[in-house]
Amino acid sequence: MNTTAIIIAGISGIALGLLAYRILRNWSIAIAIPLLVVAGAAVLIPEKKLPLETSPTVAVDPNLPDDSGKSVADSAETSIMTLASLQHTRPVEVPKDGYVGSDACIECHQDNHTTWAESYHSTMTQLATPDVVMGNLESVRLSFQGHDYEIHREGDVFWADLPDEKFPDVKSKRKVVPLVMSTGSHHMQLYWWATGDDRTTGLLPFVWVAETGEWIPRNASFLQPNVAVSQEIGRWGQTCSMCHSTHRRVRSTTSDTWDTKVAEFGISCEACHGPGQPHIDHHRQLALAVTNTSDGTSEIKQDPIANPESMDKVRSAQVCGQCHSVVELTGGKEGIEHLNMHGHGFRPGGDFAASHKVLRIDEHDATREIMDPNNPAAAKFNTTFYKDGMVRVSGREYNGLTDSACYKKGEMTCITCHQLHQSSLDDRPVKEWANDQLKPEALNDQICLDCHSEDQYNTSHTHHAAGSSGSSCYNCHMPHTTYGLLKAIRSHTITSPNVAKDVAAGRPNACNLCHLDKTLQWTADSLKKWYQIEPPELDKDQREIAASLLWILKGDAAQRALVAWSMGWPAAQAVSGTNWQMPFISQLLDDPYLAIRFIARRSLRSLEGLDDLKVNMFGPPEARQAAIAAIAQFWYETQESSVSKQSELLFGKDGLDFERVQRLLRECDNSPVVLDE
Ligand code: HEC
Ligand code: HEC
Ligand code: HEC
Ligand code: HEC
Ligand code: HEC
Numbered sequence: 089m090n091t092t093a094i095i096i097a098g099i100s101g102i103a104l105g106l107l108a109y110r111i112l113r114n115w116s117i118a119i120a121i122p123l124l125v126v127a128g129a130a131v132l133i134p135e136k137k138l139p140l141e142t143s144p145t146v147a148v149d150p151n152l153p154d155d156s157g158k159s160v161a162d163s164a165e166t167s168i169m170t171l172a173s174l175q176h177t178r179p180v181e182v183p184k185d186g187y188v189g190s191d192a193c194i195e196c197h198q199d200n201h202t203t204w205a206e207s208y209h210s211t212m213t214q215l216a217t218p219d220v221v222m223g224n225l226e227s228v229r230l231s232f233q234g235h236d237y238e239i240h241r242e243g244d245v246f247w248a249d250l251p252d253e254k255f256p257d258v259k260s261k262r263k264v265v266p267l268v269m270s271t272g273s274h275h276m277q278l279y280w281w282a283t284g285d286d287r288t289t290g291l292l293p294f295v296w297v298a299e300t301g302e303w304i305p306r307n308a309s310f311l312q313p314n315v316a317v318s319q320e321i322g323r324w325g326q327t328c329s330m331c332h333s334t335h336r337r338v339r340s341t342t343s344d345t346w347d348t349k350v351a352e353f354g355i356s357c358e359a360c361h362g363p364g365q366p367h368i369d370h371h372r373q374l375a376l377a378v379t380n381t382s383d384g385t386s387e388i389k390q391d392p393i394a395n396p397e398s399m400d401k402v403r404s405a406q407v408c409g410q411c412h413s414v415v416e417l418t419g420g421k422e423g424i425e426h427l428n429m430h431g432h433g434f435r436p437g438g439d440f441a442a443s444h445k446v447l448r449i450d451e452h453d454a455t456r457e458i459m460d461p462n463n464p465a466a467a468k469f470n471t472t473f474y475k476d477g478m479v480r481v482s483g484r485e486y487n488g489l490t491d492s493a494c495y496k497k498g499e500m501t502c503i504t505c506h507q508l509h510q511s512s513l514d515d516r517p518v519k520e521w522a523n524d525q526l527k528p529e530a531l532n533d534q535i536c537l538d539c540h541s542e543d544q545y546n547t548s549h550t551h552h553a554a555g556s557s558g559s560s561c562y563n564c565h566m567p568h569t570t571y572g573l574l575k576a577i578r579s580h581t582i583t584s585p586n587v588a589k590d591v592a593a594g595r596p597n598a599c600n601l602c603h604l605d606k607t608l609q610w611t612a613d614s615l616k617k618w619y620q621i622e623p624p625e626l627d628k629d630q631r632e633i634a635a636s637l638l639w640i641l642k643g644d645a646a647q648r649a650l651v652a653w654s655m656g657w658p659a660a661q662a663v664s665g666t667n668w669q670m671p672f673i674s675q676l677l678d679d680p681y682l683a684i685r686f687i688a689r690r691s692l693r694s695l696e697g698l699d700d701l702k703v704n705m706f707g708p709p710e711a712r713q714a715a716i717a718a719i720a721q722f723w724y725e726t727q728e729s730s731v732s733k734q735s736e737l738l739f740g741k742d743g744l745d746f747e748r749v750q751r752l753l754r755e756c757d758n759s760p761v762v763l764d765e
């Protein structure tokens with residue numbers, strides 16, 4: 089080992105030490121680690137640069153031998169079963185109350201049926217059959233938090249051998265249960281197993297991530313503190329089915345368990361168009377649809393089907409808002425029990441507010457009381473919103489839309505931009521449309537210019553060159569300040585960048601999410617120059633250090649997640665450069681929030697030389713610390729010399745200024761944040 093290697097090892101050790109500091113909050117250990125690393129460098133740091141091979145994240149053994157585990161021993165009993173024969177143990181489709189199911193529409197609406205079937209709405213909830221299951225479940229052993237889960241397939245049924253939740257720590261108390269249902273089919277997929285108690289299901293604590301083709305623990309799929317995963321017994325009936333199925337009735341009159349019946353799994357035609365039977369009757373027996381009026385003439389009755397396109401903006405948005413909002417059922421305990429038994433009374437075209445309450449933080453709103461920070465139950469809910477009340481979690485776009493002037497003072501609704509059936513004029517491949525279901529004109533500024541004049545909102549308004557990413561309306565007015573599904577998505581509240589307001593709300597602003605290398609002061613000064621917005625008083629860090637680094641190193645979990653995502657955003661990389669990012673993003677590989685580790689790894693993989701990065705994100709911390717150290721080494725070897733050593737990017741004249749980095753990490757905002765879609 090030569091001297092350079094030792095120096096590099098020492099530097100990497102410092103990075104490691106920083107990390108240890110972050111985890112342990114104990115300086116003496118953090119200082120000791122650099123020394124240890126130098127001593128053990130030959131072992132800890134590979135001679136070659138990358139890949140950083142470590143043991144797999146969630147322990148996965150795809151080659152579980154057929155003769156191991158008691159699940160297989162039970163096979164004589166289980167192998168004759170099919171998912172159909174397990175019907176009594178799982179949620180079931182029972183059309184009722186005029187709901188007839190999507191098959192009944194094919195005959196007359198082949199095209200609408202086809203585009204719907206291609207959308208992820210249609211496959212939100214499915215039976216966990218082999219053609220539906222995306223994850224590798226053929227024969228796999230997964231373990232997390234000291235518990236083992238073994239899954240294998242027999243015939244068309246997947247079986248899980250898992251700990252009994254009543255005795256989670258007793259190794260011998262295990263059970264073998266069939267996986268009956270899946271949730272999701274786009275970004276991720278989860279699996280429910282039958283408890284055998286009525287139609288009540290429990291949830292497997294692992295999630296299959298489609299993007300990377302890997303299992304992650306379920307508590308990594310939401311932004312939440314790394315707590316123990318529970319089996320979520322009954323949760324589908326109680327909660328998820330509200331938005332992940334059509335016309336659910338979840339309780340029987342005679343029992344307390346979850347006897348979940350739905351008109352249809354997934355979000356089907358009738359979730360948006362209302363019950364279909366009266367409409368079908370109307371068209372089959374047109375004679376009956378004619379009323380005789382008093383003057384002896386007859387007129388054709390109105391078609392009872394609902395179409396969001398022919399509703400006013402309020403009713404139209406509510407159709408989507410029933411699921412895409414932060415919402416609570418109203419009616420008190422009794423009312424909710426009634427809704428649970430009979431399904432909720434809302435029908436597309438009707439008034440959603442009669443049975444549901446959309447929650448907001450707003451001084452004028454009674455829901456303010458649940459925002460009381462002294463109420464422990466509110467802790468989770470509080471962080472759903474920025475401090476000024478803007479919703480910051482995905483899947484809740486209705487809150488954002490209805491807070492926006494374009495809706496309040498204009499006619500903008502969800503289907504101004506989204507199209508729920510791909511148009512025959514839209515020549516994109518169907519899966520491209522299905523991802524976000526946007527109209528072609530909503531992929532760019534055209535959609536805004538339908539209502540806002542191009543004569544006014546051109547480069548004289550944007551102050552960026554025509555065609556520049558900095559000239560796109562979306563990038564300044566719907567920035568990626570919403571978190572969901574392991575990524576940042578565009579806020580659906582239409583606002584304008586404003587440093588004072590964004591800082592007060594705890595929200596990254598649009599300008600600094602693209603100009604990652606600039607300070608808040610720089611943005612405030614530009615906004616003053618371009619838009620005459622008065623700059624606020626900013627503190628020393630906000631004046632001197634790039635805003636992205638303040639968010640990454642000392643921000644709260646939501647800020648860290650969003651900015652970690654932005655560091656992998658091509659538009660931001662193009663304008664901010666990437667050669668300075670590695671040592672900062674890599675810090676997040678050992679963030680206390682598992683989801684942030686995942687996002688950080690994705691952004692790191694977008695950087696030159698790290699596309700093969702493999703890190704054990706969920707195992708013991710040593711592996712991650714070694715990865716951080718190795719990334720630091722790689723960066724020193726390949727990129728450090730090309731970085732312009734700006735003080736804003738935490739460089740001193742001798743290179744990275746560790747003291748300032750350490751100080752920021754020490755100030756990290758550790759208040760709990762929970763953002764679950
Ligand atoms: C027997 C044929 C028939 C069946 C079955 C049928 N429809 Fe229709 N539907 C029609 C006709 C006819 C129209 C009016 C012409 C058109 O828009 O195609 C229509 C129109 C519609 C419209 C547009 C209404 C408007 O005013 O904009 C919707 C939405 C719709 N149907 C939904 C459904 C759904 C959902 C189902 C299944 C539950 C269904 N239909 C089943 C015949 C049918
Ligand atoms: C208030 C309505 C609502 C409830 C309740 C709800 N979800 Fe969702 N869920 C959504 C919406 C809306 C989306 C789409 C979010 C997006 O695309 O950003 C979604 C998306 C998802 C996805 C991603 C699916 C994919 O294909 O990538 C998963 C997984 C998921 N939800 C799981 C759950 C689970 C588990 C529960 C119950 C514990 C639940 N959700 C409860 C509305 C809801
Ligand atoms: C998530 C909501 C949603 C679902 C699910 C849905 N639709 Fe639609 N549908 C709409 C909206 C919104 C429109 C207005 C046009 C658009 O956005 O594509 C529409 C329009 C229609 C129309 C009018 C003709 C047209 O294309 O404009 C028909 C017919 C229709 N839908 C039938 C169906 C059928 C049949 C199904 C199920 C197989 C279905 N829809 C599922 C939201 C939905
Ligand atoms: C019954 C509940 C429900 C209704 C009604 C509903 N959605 Fe959804 N929506 C969901 C859920 C759950 C998902 C997640 C599905 C997925 O992505 O797998 C989703 C996903 C989406 C997506 C993301 C698709 C993707 O995977 O990229 C869009 C866009 C969307 N919905 C828009 C709308 C609009 C617009 C309306 C109203 C016309 C609407 N939805 C009505 C529940 C609903
Ligand atoms: C001004 C245009 C516009 C309006 C209005 C709008 N959206 Fe979107 N929506 C978008 C764009 C653009 C995206 C893609 C965002 C991204 O990739 O980050 C999107 C993405 C989504 C997604 C997918 C999020 C994900 O996880 O990738 C959902 C769900 C969604 N919108 C639902 C809605 C609903 C529900 C409404 C009405 C309450 C609505 N949108 C209104 C433009 C709009």
Ligand code: HEC
Nearest residue numbers: 493494497498499500504535536539561562565582583584
């Ligand atoms: C359906 C028409 C419509 C569409 C589409 C639309 N807007 Fe608007 N928007 C309005 C109206 C109306 C107002 C209120 C104008 C007023 O106050 O005089 C408004 C206000 C605004 C404001 C001021 C917000 C505030 O809080 O004062 C901004 C910024 C804005 N729009 C940006 C956009 C952008 C960006 C898009 C495209 C993503 C867009 N709008 C799409 C109708 C629309």
Ligand code: HEC
Nearest residue numbers: 552553556557558563564585598599602611614615659663
């Ligand atoms: C999505 C990316 C993006 C966003 C958002 C964005 N910009 Fe830019 N910005 C650029 C690009 C690309 C350039 C390069 C020159 C051009 O395109 O005009 C640039 C150039 C600049 C420049 C001149 C060059 C320099 O570095 O001094 C300033 C000043 C600037 N932007 C300020 C802002 C401000 C202030 C905001 C927010 C109101 C903002 N930008 C939002 C991408 C962005």
Ligand code: HEC
Nearest residue numbers: 533536537540545546549550558559560561564584585619
């Ligand atoms: C580089 C960032 C940036 C881009 C790109 C941008 N805007 Fe703006 N926009 C702003 C800022 C900042 C304000 C707030 C000005 C204020 O408060 O006086 C604003 C304000 C507005 C308003 C509110 C009324 C007004 O004029 O103050 C509308 C409407 C608007 N923008 C529409 C658009 C449209 C449409 C586009 C795309 C063609 C667009 N903007 C692109 C930064 C941008």
